[in-house]
Structures are given as structure tokens and as C-alpha cells.
Amino acid sequence: MSGTFVGMPAFPSAAREALQDDQLRRNLANATGVIRTKRAEVVDEVDNWEELRVAGAAIKDEVLLHLDEYLIELEASLTAAGAAVHWARDADEACQIVGDIAADHEVDEVVKVKSMATQEIGLNERLAQRGISAWETDLAELIVQLGDDLPSHILVPAIHRNRDEIRDIFVESMASAGKPAPDGLTNDPAALANASRLHLREKFMRAKMAVSGANFAVADTGTLVVVESEGNGRMCLTLPEVLVSVVGIEKIVPSWEDLDVFLQTLPRSSTGERMNPYTSTWSGVNDADGPQEVHVVLLDNGRTRALADEVGRQALRCIRCSACLNACPVYERTGGKAYGSVYPGPIGAILNPLMKGVGVDEQTDSLPYASSLCGACYDVCPVAIDIPSVLVELRTQVVDSHRGGAPDAFGAAMAGAAVSFGSPLPWKTVVLATGWAGRLSGPLAGRVRSSALKNVPGAAGAWAGARDIPALPKESFRAWMKRTGGQE
Amino acid sequence: MVTCINDAFFPETGKAVLRLLQRLGVAVDFPEAQTCCGQPMVNTGYIDEAVPAVRQFTKAFAGYDAIVTPSGSCAGSARHQHKLVAERSGEVGLADAVAEVSPRVYELSEFLVDVLGVTDVGAAFPHKVTYHPTCHSLRMLGVGERPLQLLRAVRDIDLVELPAADQCCGFGGTFAVKNSAVSTAMGQDKIDHVASTGAEYLVAGDNSCLMHIGGMMSRQSTGVQTIHLAQILASTKVMAQ
């Protein structure tokens, strides 16, 4: 079984620990470098990329601003197509619904299509408590599950593992979960993929029930869409008798025609391909083809909280492509686990606080600060989520949630800044002081030199740990202007 | 707008901007009432604390045709964030004052290329130089090729390409101290790329990023100097024969 993110430390300490792992950093730098290049190539060949981004954002905004109406429409069209619709306010309720369906059919195992929503609600662990094994069938999810590990990427949860580590995990753990790894398994990716084919095929053949998510849910036709690569999704969506799909309420698009945007932008942003190998669409139950019992669980679990945030609600446009992770210089160096959530990287840094709320726990409050605000995420986002602006908004909410108590070091420094910069005189005095300090020499100069940073205890150390503090000039710009009138 | 960091720490950059603009025939004034654009507070989440700075900014710069600053991120702050601060403050007249002033704020290379229409500013700088496009000038303002156009026109300069130039250096304002481990890991890759070019100088349009990169290069004695774009453009130093 996979581990859990519960009790993770705040981002700065988790990140510091991750940075010590040289193997992790090499794996990530290599993988994100490869995918960034591939994405850029296939995006550049699309002439109307900006129009697609704008249309994708507009379609999602249309849904979000009328979400109640679209949910009712989706429910009606799903029901008309023969699906049973369930509503889940939170993770507990969603897990209960899925577990009850499994219990009704007396199954003790289910096969799973890779799904962020079911990871978010911790479905596998909850099913295990009821004696039901949930088998992940996506290769990367299988690697995480067999390795009793945590996911570190939205698209490729085992991105932190290289081929040697994957071979070792397969050799060690496949036997306890079913068919053992073939004898003499090498680290060749094709051999590893084949090992997963052999291991999972018996599970696909005997499974009575599958659990999936959905990339899109079409309101007017009741069509669900799953975008994948390996064919494990097709196996799960086609072979079992019972299919349960857990779908976040923000996954809706108004109509079938809107898919012509996302089926262009998602694969190119995600795996850097013109099209992913397999996309499955289905509307309820199909006569004599595939599962004859189809359930859809509509999941809130914090999405309505995010929706209430007028700046932050754009995060609900997200189509989980992970382009922002691959583009992020912070993610590239820390990996996904440091974010303490199944949603890592820039989108995780906004989605988690939006869904969970700020001012509650230190870990969530640290996420909006896990960014240098470089803006690379916004550039690559296929639905134009302005992540830097949302990060700044959430930082403001974090600060506001702590107002009223004793200010921390940053609060005190910022209060000082408000005074220093609020009118010319205090600032002139500060600048004058740095000029005097610059003319000092000897040990005193060094002490005074860092006085600006000393306003924030710990900041001087955090700065000076790896960087020299610039030598102070003997005369500030304004003092020079005053003395010379700007004539050299 | 010389910016608070340049005023206190990097006066040579302010002097270079003044010299350069005067050489190009611009009437330049330095309003003494200027302080800080408020960006450090806004980007750390302290919007209320930024209100006095933004108010002061609108007072200090009211009435000018153009407000030129040698900083992509300070220009970005004025153009993109002041509105937010003013709206949240609810202060009568502040939003109007911001709407009046902020559209006239230009980053130096934008002002030279777009407003003055020059790329050859008559500079000479006989050194091997590599250019780092800072994130806010690159992505928030979209200055694009402008700084490179200006640098290519400098006499005697040996301008070499920086690998992975568009990657953030890791400064990020208070990010540099709040997440110093990640910040310096990003900075390390940046200075390794700089070292690989064999340049004598790393040039950029923002002294805050250069303070971080330069601080790391100085600590590691890489021998590469940092220099602000304005100082190269103001230079008329000719090649020693």
C-alpha cells in the first residue's frame, strides 16, 4: 500500500531535506528537462495556441460561474444514459460510496485507472480497511504502490525513480501483490513495461469492478472522458462488469464540441505528444459493450471552498496536465513530495490552500511561499491560470489570517517597511545611515552592514549562508545627487 | 524611479541611468520624495503595509511624462500590483492616482527602445559579457529582445549566450530567505551556467537578482563580476590598444 502525506513538515524544511538527495535531483532535472523540450516542440507547431488557451479558460470559467446549473444538467444527462449518480461532500463520503458499491457486489478487489481525485480522497487506504484491495494499473502508480511510496508528480507519480530503482521495486514486490517479476528482469524500460503487462493482465482478466476518475464530464451528453497512454484505462473501463468513476465537480465542460479545445491542449501540455495513445469516451451504459452497471460520484471535498475565492477560483480550471510542474524551477529541485500533497508543484501550491483553507495548519500556509514568482508556470498553463497572482493573493490571506496576534519577524519587518516607505523623511534617514555605514571600516562595518537584514532575525543568516552581502557604498544615490546636483 | 535598493546599495546604477538619459537628450529629474514601490510587502502578503509606499509613489511621481526605472520587477510592481493595493485599501482617490501614474512607468530598456526609439545608445564596453533576462522583465513585462538589441549595439562588447538563460536565478525577494535552500540551489545552477560561458561580466536589468547571483559568485570566488545593464549602456570606455 502507498504511504500517506499526513503529518508532512512545512515546505521549507521538507524542501531542504529533498535537496540533500542527489539521486532525486538528477532524476528530476533529467525528466523535467526532457518533457519541457518535448512540450515546447509540439506547442510551437500549433499556430493558434494562444486562442486555444483563451478558449479553454473561457469554457472552464463559464462552467465555474454557473456550476450549480451545469451539475444539475450533468446529473440529468448521466441518469438518462443509464448511469447512477452519487454526490459526495467530502473524502469520507466518497470513499463510503465506492466501498458500499464494492460491498454490494461482494468483490474483494478492484482495478483502478490513474485518478487524482481518488488519490486525493485516500480511496485505496479506505478500501483496504474494508478488506478490499485496490490495484493501481498505471505503470507509475504501480511503481509507487509496490514501492510503498508517495507520488511526486501529477502525471508521472514515480518521476523521482530511475530505471534501476524501478527494477529493484518490481523484483522485490511484485510477487507479494500477484504475478512475480520475470526471472532476470533488466532495467531496460521496455522490459520493465512488459513486466507490468504480465503482472497486471491477470488482474484485468478477473476484475469484476473498476474505479476511475475522469478528465472531462460533458454536461449536455453525460459523456465521461479518460485520457491515457498505456491501455490500462481501456482495460478498466471496458472489461469489468461494474464501473465507478469519481469525478471532481469542476471537471465539467458544457458540451461535446468543447472537447475540441482540450483534446488539443491536454496531450501537448502533458506528455508533449500531439495526441496521447488512448482516449476513451462513454455516456452511461452501452448496450452489450463494456460495464453494464455504471456509477458516477460527484466530489466536492473543498472545491466549493475554492470556488468562493474570486481570485483563486481560476485554479479550478486546471486540467491536471502538469506542465506547470515541469516548468517550475522550484519543483525541479525539490520534487513533489516536499509539497506534502497529491497535488504538488505550482498548481498544488495554490490548490491545496484554496481547497483546505489558510490559517489552519503551518504546512498548508507554507505552500503559497514555495515559489520565486518567476511566472514560468503561467506561461505554460493551457487554461491560463495566473498562478503567480493567485500565490500573491494567498500569501495575503495567510498573513491576514494571522493578524491580531503577536507579529512574527516578517510581520515586524513589514510594519517597519510601511513606516520607512510611507513618507520621504524616514526613508531618507535609513539611506543616510547606510551611507555612514559604508564609510566605516573594520569589524564595525561588517556588523552595521547587515543591519538592514537584522530587522528580520534569521534572515541575515539565511541570506549570508551561501551569499556575500554586497559592500555598502560610501554614499547613497540620493546623497550624491544632493552633493553634486547630478553632475559628475 | 531609481528604486530603494539602488538608492541605498547600488548608486552607480542610478548615476549610469542619469548619464545615459542625459546623453540621449532626455530632461531627467530625481524626485526626492520617492521611497519604494511596495513590491517586497505585496509579494510577501503584506498588502496593508504596502499602502503607504504606493500612496507615496503616486505623490512622488505625479505629473511626469515617463517614469523610468532600472528594474523590471519594480516596473512590474507599479504597473501590475499598485492597482490591487489601491483597491484593497479602499482609500479615496488612491485608485485614481494609481491609474494616472502607473501606465507611465517604463523599465529602462522599454523606454529606450519603445519611447526614444534607439537601440544604439553610443556605448562602448570592451569586455566579454553574458546576459541574464530576469523573470519579471521577461514574463511580467515582456521586454523580450530589447535588452539584447541594446547590448548588441554596444561597441567592442563580446556578448556570449547564457545557457538556460530563461531559468529563474532563485532570488524571488523574500523567497531568498524564506526558502533559502531552494533559492541557493537555483542560484548554483545559474552561476554554473554563467561560469560555463567564460564571461567577465554577468549583466541583467535588475540589481536585486544580481545581488543574489553576485553574492553567491563572490562567496565562491568565481571571478565573474555582476553589472547592471544601465552601467554598460552608459559606458564609453574604449578598447585599450
Place this chain on the structure above:
Amino acid sequence: MSAARDEILGRVRAALAPSAKTERSRVISRSYRDVTAPADPVSLFVERVADYQATVRLVSAAGVADAIAAETEGMHCIVPVDLPWDLSNAEIDDFQSNDELDTFDAVVTGAQVGIAETGTIVLDHQGDQGRRAITLVPDRHICIIRTDQIVAGVPEAIAELNPQRAQTWISGPSATSDIELTRVEGVHGPRRLVVLVVY
């Protein structure tokens, strides 16, 4: 209906209440569809299918039967009920169990739409394509598409397809990039994809 339903819809309405509510417009700018059509969609389709390491060849209507025979020689094949070509060595889909499907070497089907821009074939599982499982379990898929079924891009395909029918969009053989983001062909779906384009 359920308490959960009422509560979620209530939360949505409360979340949206402070924002100015506009009518559902469904008016989205479709300017992204204004692109130059490829000069020769069929050649582009062939080129893009080949990019995925699939086998693709152009055959004449008269040569289809021979081409299928060559691709399936010595193989135990399954075909959908309405495949318009006869295969001597094939069994017709008769709702074989999943385990029985696993004993076939290959499946031969038609297709509904081909997308030139992305090298995609779309099945909507009508009579010449069969139920979804038959094109999934066997390890080799031979798919026959006519040139007049090939459209320029994704928008044209979406416009032609019926959402009420289950669909499978196929772009190359089964593949994964989960190991060091290096693409490997062949995981759970058919590891060999052969596309015969009939002119």
C-alpha cells in the same frame, strides 16, 4: 434527492452569490478553429501515424484483402460482425469471454474517423469495428480506414462524431513514458498497430 446533493448545490450557490451572476452564455470564441487546412490530409495522416511507431500503408480498394491476409498470416484472428472483408482464418465476434479474447493473436476492424493533424484513428464501435474489448485484448490491431474518412484536425473529428456512442481514440500502439519520461511502445493495449489506408 440526497442531502449531499442539496448541500453541495447550496455551497456552490453560496460561493457564487457575491459574484455578479450572468446568464449562461455558452458563447465561446471559436477563432481557434480558423486554421489553414493541410494541403494533403492523407499524406499528413500517414506521416503522423508513422511517427508513433505504428505500421501504416496505403492500399487500393482492390488490394485490401491481400494486404489483410499478409498482415495476419498464420495468426488466430477475431473480426467484428460487419467487417466488409472476408478473412478465411478469422473468427467472428460472438461475445467471447475476456479469457477467450486473450487467446487471439490479432483483430481486424474498420474505423469511423481519422485525424490527419494528430495521426489518430477513432473507433465508435459500430458494426465494422465491434465492441470495445475485441480491439483491446489481442496484441495486434489491424485497422482499415478509407481516405474519405480522414479529416484535418481534432475540431473536424469532434464535429463528425456522435457522443452518445462509446469511442476509442487511438494514436499509435499502447505506450508509456513513466520510466524517466522515455517513451516505450507496448504496455497493456495492442503492442502492434497496423493502419491500412484505402484509396
